[in-house]
Amino acid sequence: MRLSRRMANVHRSYIREILKVTQRPEIISFAGGLPSPDHFPVAGFSDAAAAVLAEEGPQALQYSTTEGFLPLRQFISDRYKTKWGLDIPADEILVTTGSQQGLDLVAKVLLDEGDTVLIERPGYLGAIQCFSLFGVNFSTVDLTPSGPDLEQLALRLEEGARLFYAVPTFQNPASTAWDLTTRQETARLLAANHAVFLEDNPYGELRFMGQDMPPVRAYLDDERAVLMGSFSKIASPGLRLGWVAAKPGLMHHLVTAKQASDLHTSTLTQRILARFLADNDLDAHIEVIRREYKARRDCMVDAIREHFPAEVQASSPEGGMFLWCELPADVSSVAVFDKAIACNVAFVPGKPFYVDGTDNGFRLNFSNSTPERIAEGIKRLGRCLKEALVPGR
């Protein structure tokens, strides 16, 4: 069958593909970017769902507005105000079917074929996949431990990027959190150039060490600053509920694009979440997740220190769900992945996080495995890394 030209530019999600292999029960998988299922607030959602169906069933099962359920948008607006002092009124918030849909809508509204999209290197593979469908060219800015390399960023913006997409707090895959100076300097550079800044922040609330950082949007209150958020990592990804915050001029077009895409996000899940948020303490729930993720992260960091060869550089993130590891430049993470599967342990090879074919990094997820499984899995992975780096050892 003849496919559209745009499909030639896009790859299937590497992670969704390897998840098929890693679902075998004998495999300890650090591959999926999954929150801990042991900590989903199942009882709270069960009560919220029952209450919604009993008290507002007909409205919950009906079509509704594209913009989203107002109490949910108001909750998001209030949270920006109380946490960061940010004034983002509810009518500048569009509820989306996960923040992944936010990426798609922003791209539809703002990007033409041949436009340049600037991303971090490495960058979120779901964004690379999404933008690829629009026939854009990518340029990249290297990610340092404090955020994007600012000299490179200035150059790339001057070269005329249409849009800069970044995940400033606990990036996927690198888990880097930009420091305050980098946030302020990035805002200054953006203000002096013409690029739109698409700030993606699904992990910002998952900080378990160090100091909380405001979104870059706090320093760039401009119609080109677009901020996305998600309930996936702080409540449940199965809900598929996220949002885009944008000024009215752009919001108008995002709403049009969403109408064409799916009319609106599920009325039922929006109302269930709104009820859950009204009847439960989200901060207390996030605190439970943070504590558990810190224990899992500590376990992974310790096991890596004990079992990985010295040539592998591993990050020590202050939050989020991932550790990022780098192999010597001539070692392919895809080749190590094949060996790891043979040893019943899995990770995500770094290649899909780069647009230039770089292949010596890999991502480990710690949120979705118990400390016991983490200790055993890292031990296995340490063995195969030693084998891969010094064959025959």
Ligand code: PMP
């Ligand atoms: N952005 C980033 C950086 C992510 O890691 C993810 C989830 N993997 C998403 C967006 C999409 O999340 P969701 O659609 O579940 O909100």
